[in-house]
Amino acid sequence: MLKSPNIASKNRLWVFYIFVLFVHLLLIGRFFKIQIIDNEIYLKRAKSNYVRALSTPAPRGLILDRNGKIIVDNYPTYIVYGIDAEIKNKNQNYSIISKATGIDTLTLINNYKNYFRSRFLPTKIAKDLTIEQLSQLEENKNNLSGIIYEQFPERIYHPMVKATHVLGYLKEIDKEMINNSQTNQYSFGDLAGWSGIEKKYENKLRGQKGVSYYQVDAYGREAGEVDGYDNILPQPGQNINTTLDIDLQLLVEEIYANKKGAAIVSIPNTGEILAYVSSPDYNPSLFTGMVSSKEWQEIVSDPDRPLLNRAANGLYPPASIFKMVVAIELLEKKLVNKSWSVVCTGEYEFYDRVHKCWDKNGHGTVNIESAIAQSCDVFFYEAIQKVRLDELEKRSKEFLHGVPTNIDLPSEMKGRVPNRKYMNKLYGRYGWSTGAMLNIAIGQGEILVTPIQMMAYINLLANKGNVKNLHLVTPNLLSINNNVSISDDTWKIIHNSMRKVIYDTKGTGKLSNPKINNVNVYGKTGTAENPHGETHAWYVGYANRGEATVSVVILVENGGGGGSVASPIARKIFKKYYSKNNPKIANNQ
C-alpha cells in the first residue's frame, strides 16, 4: 500500500505550522524572561554561588619584655572548617581528617556539633594543624567535600619564661562576650584574652580582621581569586612592651619551680614591675587549643589552685611586715619616741592570756628600731595599747594595706583592714577587747593583704611616700594616693630600722644581703601564722646603689620563716639585678 496517496489537507498543515511556531515562541519568551528580564536576579545569585568571603585573622600583637625581647609570639597554624551545605559525605571527611591529624573522629564530630551555626557558614572541625598535616589533607582534596582551611596565627610562648599570670591566656569567646562587645569585632570561635595582659590590652593586641574573597566551585573548593573584589588586609595588633625583664623573670620562676607563693620585683621610682611570679601556674597554650573537659577539670580541681593569681588575688596576713605601719602610727602620733623601750622576755602576759614572742628566748631591752630589726613581737604588744584601732586602719590604708593597687591586670583583690565597726560586727559590741589589737599589731588576725599591695607598700616606703602606680605596661592614670607626708624623723627611724633588719647581727633579714659594694638593702621579714599548716614566709625590701633602686616582695606559702626562707630568695634577686650592671636602663625608664 505504498502507493496510497498523500492525503494531508492544507488546513491541517497550517495547524501544524501554527503549533510549531507557538512552541518556539513560548520557549523564546521563556528564555527572554530568564535571560533578559530577570538577568540581574540571576547574576546576583550566580555571584553568591561562587564568591565566598572569608575573614582573615589578624595576627595578635606580640608581647615583649622591657628590652624588646619577645615573650609571646605567633606562629602559623591551620584551622579546618566544613561547610554543611556543601559536604557530600561527612563520614568520609571525618575519617580523612582524622587520619591526617591524628585527632579521633569522635572529637571531630563533637567539635563540628559545638561550632555549628548555619548550613552555609564555615564550621570549625579541627585546629592547630601543622603545614605537614595540611598537606596530607590537600593530597586527599578530591575525596573531601565542603572542606576549607584557614591560616591562623597561633600564640607561641617563650620556651623558658612563663610569666603565666602576667600574660594571661587566650580562650574562645563565648556568647556573652559577643553580645557585650560594642565594636562587633568578634565572631563565634574567635580567640580573645581571658586574663592577664592578654585581657587587659585585648583592644590593642587584637588588631583588625581582614576579608578575602575566594572563588569556589560547586564542591566548595577554592578556584582562585575573584575579579572585582578587593581583599581587605588584616591589621595586625599592636605589640605590647611590658616592663618585665626576661632574665629576672626567669630567675624568679626557676626559684619558684617547686614552691607555692608569689614574688614581685619592681622599680620603686617608676612603679615598673620587672618580674611577677605566681606559683604554681599552668600551661597557657592549653586554652588556645580545644580544651578537653578532662584537662579543664584537672586544673580547676587542683588543690594547689594553679589558676589563682596569688600575687594579685591571693589574700594573706601581712604578719611582721605590717610592723612598719604600726611604728609609723606610734611615731607620728608621738605615742612613743625613738628611745622608748620594752623588755622582751619571750612572752607577754595580757590579762589572763599569754602572748608569745616569736623568739621564746626573748630579745631583752628593745626600742623601736631594734624591735623592727629583730621583729620583736612583745614591743608591739606593749606599744599597740596606745593605738586606737580606727586610727591604725586609717594609717594602714595610707600605706596601701587593703587598697587596690590599680595595677594593669584585669583583676585584683582588695584585702581587708579591720576597724571598730568591722570588729563589732564580727564579734559583737563586747565580744572583742584590746587583746585582739595585740594580734593586729603583729599583722595577724583580721588583716589580709595581697602580695601586690605589699609591693606598693614597700615602694612607698622606699620612695619616702612618693607613690608611683605599679604597672606592667602603662601606669593607670587614676593614682591611688598622691603623697604620704610624714615627718623626716619618722622616715629616718623607719629606714634605719629596715636597714638594721639586714645589717644588724640580730637582724631577721640578714640572709637577703647580696654583699655587693655600694648596694644598700632595706627590708623586713614576716612569718604569717597559717591555721592550715606551715607558716607563710614573707620578705619585703628594696636595695639601692645610688639612684638604682629595686624592690622585692617574696611570699612562700607554707614556706616556714621569713628570715630563713624568703630572705635568701631576695638576695638572689638583688644579686642578679646588680650583676646585670644595668642601672642606666632602670633609670631611664
Next chain:
Amino acid sequence: MIASLTKSIKSSPFGLIIIIFGILIIGLTSLYSVAEIKADDASNAFLRQLIFLIPALILMMLFSIVPKKIVHEYVYILYILITLSVVIPFFGAKVADTYRWINIGLPFSLQPSEISKLVIVLTLARYLSDRSIQLDNFTSNFIPFMIAFIPAIIVLNQPDLGTALVMMSPVIPMLYWVGARPFHLFLLIAPALSILTAFDVMVFTIWTIIMALIIFLSKPQLWNGISIFFSNIFLGLVFPLFWNSFLRPYHRNRILTAINPELDPLGSGYQVIQSKTALGSGGFFGKGWGAGTQTQLKFLPVQESDFIVSVIGEELGFISILIMLLLFMYLVLRILNLAFNATDRFSGLVLVGIATIFLAHIFVNCSMASGMIPVKGLPLPFVSYGGSFLLSSFIMIGIVINFSKEEIY
C-alpha cells in the same frame, strides 16, 4: 550504488543539512567549552561527540538511500525486534540508577529506546497508510495508540519518563495528519486527563464540565456519549483509590519524582535551580565562551547532555539561544513542509512523526532547562552530548532526505 548516492545528495533538501550543521556548531562550541574544564580527561565529551559524528554521517547517508520499499515491507518485524530490545536492558547492569543502556562490548553503550522512537514512527506510518478509511471508527485510533504505548510503558518502567513521552508524542499528530476526527483524538487524551485531575476535587469538577460540553457538542450517539462520559468519571474516581491502596509508598515516590523532580530538591531540584541561574546570569550576549562561572565551576550538573542549553545561554547569551531556536523551528517546519509535499501517504506520515519527535525533544529539553516543566533528562538534538541520540537523529535526517524525494526506481 554510487550513482544513486550522488543522485540522492543532489536531490536532497540541502537547506536541511546546512541548518543541522549550524545547530551542530553551536552544540560543539559549547561542548568544547565544557570539555576544556576536564582538560586532563582524554575521552572528553567534545572529542567523543566529534568521533560519533563520523558513524552518524555515514548512517545518515545510508538511510538516505535505503529503498523505501524494504523499510515499508519489514517495519512490523523491526517493531517487534526493537520492542524486545527495549526490554533487554533490564537484564543488564544499572547505569546511573536506570536500565537504559545495553553494553555491547564497544567503548560506548547503546540506548535501544533512541532507535525505537523512529521505529514507532515507521510502524505508525505503515499502519495508518495501509488504511484508506478516514478513521471514522474510534478503534482505528486506538490501535495506533497501542503501537506507541507498549514500548513507551516499558521505557517508562526503566524509568525514563522523558523518552516515554517522546514515544507517545507522534500518535496524535500522525492521526490528525491522516484526518482523524478531533473528537476521537480527544477521547484518547481524556482518560489521562481524568486521572491527572482526579487528585483535586475542584479541578476534576471543572474537567468533567468541559468534558461534558465537548461530548455534547460533538454529538456522538447517545449511549456512546453517556458511556464515554461516565467511564471517564469512573476512571477519575477509581484511580486515587488505586493510587493510595494498591501502590506501595516507594512506587508512589518513584512516580512522583519522575513527574516532579522538585520533590527531590537536593537532586533534580538543585539542577533546575543551577540551570536557571546559569541561563539567567548569561544575559543577552553571555559571559563569553569558556567564561561561564556556573559552567566552569561545575555548579551546573549534567552540563554536556541534559543542560547543554544552559551552557549556551550562560556563555553565549540569549542571542545564541534565539538563533538556535530559530534554526530548530526552521528545521521542524521544513520537515513538515516536505511531509506535505511527499509523494505518498507513508512518507508523509513518517516525516510528520520525525518532526514531532524533534519538536518534542526541543520543547522538553528547553523547557526543562529553563524550569518551565519538571521532567527529567531529554537531550537536545544535534546539540547535547550523547552517541545513541546523535546516531538516531542523523538516521532520522537520513530518512527525511530519503522519503522526501520522488520515487526513483
